[in-house]
Amino acid sequence: MHLRAGGGETVLRVEKVGLFGKEIVSDFDPTAEIVIAPGNCIDTLRALPDGIAKLIITSPPYNLGKTYEKATALDHYLEALNPIVNDLVRVLSDEGSLCWQVGNYVEKSEVFPLDVFYYPFFKKHGLKLRNRIIWHFEHGLHASKRFSGRYEVLLWFTKSDRYTYNLDSVRVPSKYPGKRYYKGQKIGQLSGNPLGKNPSDYWRIIERDWESALWEIPNVKCNHPEKTIHPCQFPIELVERCVLALTNENDWVLDPFSGVGSAMLAALRHERRAFGCEKEQNYVEAAKQRIADFYAGRLRYRPIDRPVYQPTGREKVSQMPLEWQQGRKDG
Secondary structure (H helix, E strand, O other): OOOOOOOOOOOOOOOOOOOOOOOEEOOOOOOOOEEEEEOOHHHHHHOOOOOOEEEEEEOOOOOOOOOOOOOOOHHHHHHHHHHHHHHHHHHEEEEEEEEEEEOEEEEOOEEEEHHHHHHHHHHHOOOEEEEEEEEEOOOOOOOOOOOOOOEEEEEEEEOOOOOOOOHHHOOEOOOOOOOEOOOOOOOOOEOOOOOOEOOOOEEOOOOOHHHHOOOOOOOOOOOOOOOOOOOOOOOHHHHHHHHHHHOOOOOEEEEOOOOOOHHHHHHHHOOOEEEEEEOOHHHHHHHHHHHHHHHHOOOOOOOOOOOOOOOOOOOHHHOOOHHHHHHHHHO
């Protein structure tokens, strides 16, 4: 299980060269803009002041036995996360949000939906669920004994009923912007909002994202421009939606399992302050390099409004193989 055990390392401060005067520091500083804390995240969290983070967003270890994790029983996994979550709730602002992005735990072809297990876990910590957001994507590993998994879940919790929510920052174009009220006191008046409508809680990969009011976010696989050494990386734009809606400029965005810094980059792109905790030194260095690349204008990044590529049918890989065509004729 990947719970950021270890620690004790010291990461040197990155030179300001290439960061346009900004600096990446390894310990919390209320005047800092970028912090990457190495080692065990629980040690880092315990040293943080109460209520500093407006948004805590992460994709936690999935307990799947990858090279950077150690598989363990699901109940023990949640139990071991409990002290981390205790401190996450403490450092979360009263007006803040916690977004927990998870998939499924699979054991002997049996699926355990982690969001189902996490809901009572966070409810016990006093958080309130605002949305269970479905992130649907078309590509991934193919299953052989069940249907292939093509979605993950983002659980959005708040600490109180008084939370930051900037809907106008994430509105999408209305399908029928000219629609009007047909009865009542507002009859004849436009019924929509000139800035667009509220996105749904179903973020789906389709041909045209921004024009169809659904949030299109491909997963980070081998051909994705953001792909790094991390085996389970989420896309920057997935976090950007939450950053824009749930924080204001200069707020702290915290990722306790920051990996190669995708959540930090989403925060920095929109003038927020970024805080990451990471155990693996190679991921720390990859995150630093990506941040330097961002400020230098060379970050490999998929823009938030770019539609997912659709094959034209002329590509060889999108055509029916001759062997399969022959098989159909023979059958």
